[in-house]
Amino acid sequence: MTNITLRPYQQRLVDLTISHLHDYPDSAPIVVAPTASGKSVVVAELCARLAKVASGMILVLTHRRELVGQNAAKLPAHLNVGIYSAGLGKKQLHRVTVAGFQSLRKKTDKLPMVSFILIDECQYALTGYREFIAEVRKRSPAVRVLGLTATPYDGSANRTALHLMPLDKAIFTGICAEVSMGELLRDGYLCPLTPYRPDFKLNTEGVQIDNRTGDFAVGQLQAAVDTDDQNVQAAMSMQSIFAERQAVMVFCTGASHTAHVRNALRALGETAEMILGTTPPAERDNIIARFKTGKVKWLVACEVLLVGFDAPIVDGIANLRPTKSGLVWVQLLGRAMRLHSDKTDALIADFTGTSDEMGPIDEIEG
Numbered sequence: 001m002t003n004i005t006l007r008p009y010q011q012r013l014v015d016l017t018i019s020h021l022h023d024y025p026d027s028a029p030i031v032v033a034p035t036a037s038g039k040s041v042v043v044a045e046l047c048a049r050l051a052k053v054a055s056g057m058i059l060v061l062t063h064r065r066e067l068v069g070q071n072a073a074k075l076p077a078h079l080n081v082g083i084y085s086a087g088l089g090k091k092q093l094h095r096v097t098v099a100g101f102q103s104l105r106k107k108t109d110k111l112p113m114v115s116f117i118l119i120d121e122c123q124y125a126l127t128g129y130r131e132f133i134a135e136v137r138k139r140s141p142a143v144r145v146l147g148l149t150a151t152p153y154d155g156s157a158n159r160t161a162l163h164l165m166p167l168d169k170a171i172f173t174g175i176c177a178e179v180s181m182g183e184l185l186r187d188g189y190l191c192p193l194t195p196y197r198p199d200f201k202l203n204t205e206g207v208q209i210d211n212r213t214g215d216f217a218v219g220q221l222q223a224a225v226d227t228d229d230q231n232v233q234a235a236m237s238m239q240s241i242f243a244e245r246q247a248v249m250v251f252c253t254g255a256s257h258t259a260h261v262r263n264a265l266r267a268l269g270e271t272a273e274m275i276l277g278t279t280p281p282a283e284r285d286n287i288i289a290r291f292k293t294g295k296v297k298w299l300v301a302c303e304v305l306l307v308g309f310d311a312p313i314v315d316g317i318a319n320l321r322p323t324k325s326g327l328v329w330v331q332l333l334g335r336a337m338r339l340h341s342d343k344t345d346a347l348i349a350d351f352t353g354t355s356d357e358m359g360p361i362d363e364i365e366g
Helices: 008-023 039-050 065-074 129-139 181-186 218-225 228-241 255-267 281-292 326-334 354-358
Strands: 029-032 057-062 082-085 096-100 114-120 144-149 174-178 193-196 248-251 272-275 298-301 316-319 346-350
Touching: 008 029, 008 039, 008 144, 008 174, 039 057, 039 065, 039 114, 039 144, 057 065, 065 082, 065 096, 114 129, 218 255, 228 255, 228 316, 228 346, 255 272, 255 298, 272 281, 281 298, 316 326, 326 354, 346 354
Parallel strands: 029 144, 029 174, 057 096, 057 114, 082 096, 114 144, 193 346, 248 298, 248 316, 272 298, 316 346
Antiparallel strands: none
16 A cells, blocks of 8 residues: 555544544544444554554454455555455465455364454444454454444344344443544545435335344345336436436346346446446456446446445446335445545446435434
């Protein structure tokens, strides 16, 4: 990483976190910063500061291959950063290591003494993370844990704060530093969103709520919205709405819905590609590269690009994924909030009514 001058709010987040760790030795705090605010830069500066005092390893954990690469790329070269990720084909354990959680979760016996664990996108630090930390603590009892996220609550409709989770699920103790979306929009660090109300809404009548998640039952939802008539109508509407936009992301309900919407756009002569969780890494990287360089206008996906997808060129989002989850909604809209020299705003067309239910994005809380 070349030297990066931190923005004032990034420096504030780092300073507050370092002070908190010193003042509260038993805490496991969370740093909250909106999507597109540069969390990877904050992670890099925290690692650089912590490396000066740590006697053991500094481990940065995340759940996505793309986030492993992004975080590692931002870290200072002098830290000699290791990458441990099956998806990236690397198994390096250095004093500062960025790792994919799934790649490392059963490998705690390979770790040296660990001083700090930083969990990026810590709203996903649920299944397995507590057990992983407990295993690390057997050899590193003094290890400190901290999380970073734009959405410090779980994915259910109740949006339970991460530090208020039941004792058998909780990892974190509270929020130590936070910057709001409103502050960053005011100061010009985020791209503003322009809402657009399409002329029709996807039909979710009769779709039940899954009691486990508080969100729509996935199978019923896909059956309700993934119909030929609705897909064609949505594609025609999107073509008109986003005629002046250069890079549009479309969020769907599942794999079949994603493919059908992609095909409907192609039938209208549009350049559209899709990415699923099953898309091979090389093909996925190629599609994303073409999208980022303007060779593909429409990138259609479902869950897989909600988190960690960094494409400042995005100037439009079409939402075809009804949701009751504030976490999903904030992460979805955040894909368009990065600054880019070729855009002054991002156009949001919500075909689901979610925007009416959730309210302003900067007011959604756990």
